[in-house]
Amino acid sequence: MTELSANPAPSMTGPLTSSLGSPLTSTAQSGAANYPGLDDWRQLPISQQPTWTDRGVFDASVKELSVLPPLVFAGEVDILRERLAAAAQGKAFLLQGGDCAETFEDATADKISARVRTILQMAVVLTYGAAMPVIKMGRMAGQFAKPRSSNEETRDGVTLPAYRGDIVNGYDFTPESRAHDASRMLKAYHTSASTLNLIRAFTQGGFADLRLVHLWNKGFTENPAHARYESLARDIDRAIKFMASCGADFEALKRVEFFASHEALLLDYERALTRIDSRTGLPYDTSGHFLWIGERTRELDHAHVDFLSRVRNPIGVKLGPGTSGDDALRLIDKLDPNREPGRLTFITRMGSKNIREKLPAVVEKVTASGAQVLWVTDPMHGNTVTSPNGYKTRNFDDVVDEVRGFFEVHHALGTVPGGLHMEMTGDDVAECLGGADPIDQDAFLDRYESVCDPRLNHMQSLEMAFLVAGALTKR
Ligand SMILES: O=C[C@H](O)[C@H](O)COP(=O)(O)O
Ligand SMILES: C=C(OP(=O)(O)O)C(=O)O
């Protein structure tokens, strides 16, 4: 423990050091060992990395990760890039959602199923309302590493390392649990694999068949959004029956594409899962289909931007209210120098109070440069507040207002509002205030489950989908 508290600033370990504070041994190199540039990030400033307690465990974990099978196939990643290119042109819409922080404990069939069903329901609402394809993507099967504002947490006079996601340490407030344990990277890999396996089974094996559109609503608490969904599902049912009587073939309705994404924060993990694709000879980070760089780690000349500039996956970057048009242009030059459709997504999270004022200048500058990025709204992270009874929360009205602001800005500029990025769950939790069947802060006492940021619950998520479908119809 002293080792951890003696070095409370694992971020910015500086040039020529790894996240262990000293040069890594060759055991840290992955399958793509000699590919030029993939390890350049190790020479650059890096923030938000763990301070692992045991070098032996670290070396062994990275070595094992680097020979484990990839979690996703490079061909799927290429398909996603094409889908995102369509979204950037206004021909599809990206729906990306899931926990702020997945946990190992919650990687159960029930919870994964509720989340997938909720995303499928939202996608149906959006597809039906907006009459355009929806790209379905989970913040799932890998969303285990969290950047934090503070390295430490103090409770009742006791100070311990902050929780940094299950891939780094445990949520329990004990010195043992909060120690940074590199073997957790292996557990994160295996939990991602089993989550992805279940998602693939659900989405390819019949569960996502559009003819089961009613079934996805079953088991969720009845509420206004639930009822509205039922009515829409009845319309879809009628349309399907009508088409069936006309002899239509429903093969295409049986399966859906579902992509996995997470914040690529823990670069030792991401590097170990980076492989050279045998078809193209190029490096892919096979820990997920889509990876994003967070607001806290998007400095241009730092490690995260450098590493992600070198993999073929589609990349997202979160843009907070302090982003200038020039910042955005420099990120484009570094991450998408060839201006490749679908390569780069900007996920704006400016806050409902800032979006209308700050977003236009950034979008205008990017548009004037000729770059075609995909613009996505994250209406969660700029709207975090503390409730009077001490919970980290968000007001549903602020979240809605940021989404509205995002659409207004893009409508006014004639650009494409191409997606929604949400922290949500299929469970009936109480973490965000408000909604049609309003959550108040007293409900937090029993139903606040998130280990990091507050999520929209099942009903609030569906409500959001109806709202966005309305905005897309106008588009
Ligand atoms: O999910 C995002 C960040 O990890 C989170 O907002 C950080 O929250 P903190 O300010 O409580 O550290
Ligand atoms: C850390 C996150 O967001 P941001 O980087 O936008 O703060 C997140 O998406 O959980």
Ligand SMILES: [Mn+2]
């Ligand atoms: Mn979050």
